[in-house]
Amino acid sequence: MKIRKTIAIDMDNVIADIESHYIDWYEKEKGIRVDKKSLSGLPETEALPDKTAVMRYLFTPGFFRTIPVMTGAKEALQILSGNYEIFIVSAAMQFPQSLSEKYQWLAEHFPDITWKNIVLCGDKSVIGTDYMIDDHTKNLDCFKGKPLLFTASHNVHVNHHVRLKDWNEATVYFENELRK
Amino acid sequence: MKIRKTIAIDMDNVIADIESHYIDWYEKEKGIRVDKKSLSGLPETEALPDKTAVMRYLFTPGFFRTIPVMTGAKEALQILSGNYEIFIVSAAMQFPQSLSEKYQWLAEHFPDITWKNIVLCGDKSVIGTDYMIDDHTKNLDCFKGKPLLFTASHNVHVNHHVRLKDWNEATVYFENELRK
Structure with missing residues (x-):
C-alpha cells in the first residue's frame, strides 16, 4: 500500500470564511456594512473600523460555531481526501471556548x-505533515514540509510563500503534485 | 541562540494518573477497591472487573477534569522546561467533552x-517533535523522532521501545541526552 502524503489544513480563513463572519457580526452589532475590500492588507485583528471588534468576537461564545464554510472547501476536501491524508489543524488554544465549537462545526x-x-x-511548529495550507505566515515560516499560503485579506502583501488564492487553485496544485 | 529540542508529552497515564482515577471512580460506583496490581498487562479499557466501566468513565463529564496529577510530573516538567521545549500532546478528540476539561486541568x-x-x-502521527513520551505503542510506533514508553499497567509487556518507568527516570534520561 502506498503511503499517502499528509496535508495540514487550517480552519479560519481557509475552510471557514471568518472574514465574512466578521463583517456580518459587525453589521449586526453596529449597523454598518463593511466592504470586504477595505480589509485588504490590514492586520486581521484590526480589520474592522472599531479596532476592538475582532478580538471581542473571537472570545464571544457562539462566534466560531456559526462561521460560514469557505467557498469551494467542501468539494475540494472531498477531492483531496481521495489522494492525500488530510488533517484539520487549527490554532484554537488561544480561544478556549472555541475548542468544542470547532469540534461541533467540523462535525456539522x-x-x-x-x-x-x-x-x-x-x-503549529509541532506539526510534521508533508504540506500545510494556512493563511498566517507565522505558521508557515518554520514549517518543515511544503508551506502553502491561502489568500486572505490580511496576507495580500506576503510574497515569500507559494500562494493558493482559493480552493479551485488548491485542487489544481495538488493534482499537479501527484504527477511529480 | 541555541534551538531547544522539543518533547511531546502525553497527558493520561503520563502527567495525569488516570489509573488511580479509574480505581477511585470504580470504588465510588461499585463499593469495591480494586488493587492496582490487578490491572497489570490488561488492555486499558478492560482493566476493571466491570468491563464497561472504563469507557463509561471516559465519556462522563467531569472525569478528565478531576484526574490526580502523576507523581513527580510537576517537578520533572519544571526541570525539563529549562532545557527543552515542552508540548503537551493529548489524543483528546475521541472524547469531545474532554477538550475543555483538559484545557482547564492543565491551567490548574x-x-x-x-x-x-x-x-x-x-x-498522533502528525506530531513532529524530537521526542515523544507516551504510554501507548500506537502513538510511538510511527513516531519519527525518539519514542519513549512511559510505564503504565497496560504496557508492562511491551519491549520494543525505550522505557521510562517514572518521572524520576525520565528526568535522568533527558539529563543524559543533553550530554550527547
Whole structure:
C-alpha cells in the first residue's frame, strides 16, 4: 500500500470564511456594512473600523460555531481526501471556548473528517505533515514540509510563500503534485 | 541562540494518573477497591472487573477534569522546561467533552504551560517533535523522532521501545541526552 502524503489544513480563513463572519457580526452589532475590500492588507485583528471588534468576537461564545464554510472547501476536501491524508489543524488554544465549537462545526460541515484527523493546537511548529495550507505566515515560516499560503485579506502583501488564492487553485496544485 | 529540542508529552497515564482515577471512580460506583496490581498487562479499557466501566468513565463529564496529577510530573516538567521545549500532546478528540476539561486541568496543575504549547489531537502521527513520551505503542510506533514508553499497567509487556518507568527516570534520561 502506498503511503499517502499528509496535508495540514487550517480552519479560519481557509475552510471557514471568518472574514465574512466578521463583517456580518459587525453589521449586526453596529449597523454598518463593511466592504470586504477595505480589509485588504490590514492586520486581521484590526480589520474592522472599531479596532476592538475582532478580538471581542473571537472570545464571544457562539462566534466560531456559526462561521460560514469557505467557498469551494467542501468539494475540494472531498477531492483531496481521495489522494492525500488530510488533517484539520487549527490554532484554537488561544480561544478556549472555541475548542468544542470547532469540534461541533467540523462535525456539522465536514462529517467525513473523523476525530483522528483533527488537531487543535497553539504553536503549529509541532506539526510534521508533508504540506500545510494556512493563511498566517507565522505558521508557515518554520514549517518543515511544503508551506502553502491561502489568500486572505490580511496576507495580500506576503510574497515569500507559494500562494493558493482559493480552493479551485488548491485542487489544481495538488493534482499537479501527484504527477511529480 | 541555541534551538531547544522539543518533547511531546502525553497527558493520561503520563502527567495525569488516570489509573488511580479509574480505581477511585470504580470504588465510588461499585463499593469495591480494586488493587492496582490487578490491572497489570490488561488492555486499558478492560482493566476493571466491570468491563464497561472504563469507557463509561471516559465519556462522563467531569472525569478528565478531576484526574490526580502523576507523581513527580510537576517537578520533572519544571526541570525539563529549562532545557527543552515542552508540548503537551493529548489524543483528546475521541472524547469531545474532554477538550475543555483538559484545557482547564492543565491551567490548574501546569499553569506555566501556555496555550501555545498544548495540542489536543486524534492520531498522533502528525506530531513532529524530537521526542515523544507516551504510554501507548500506537502513538510511538510511527513516531519519527525518539519514542519513549512511559510505564503504565497496560504496557508492562511491551519491549520494543525505550522505557521510562517514572518521572524520576525520565528526568535522568533527558539529563543524559543533553550530554550527547
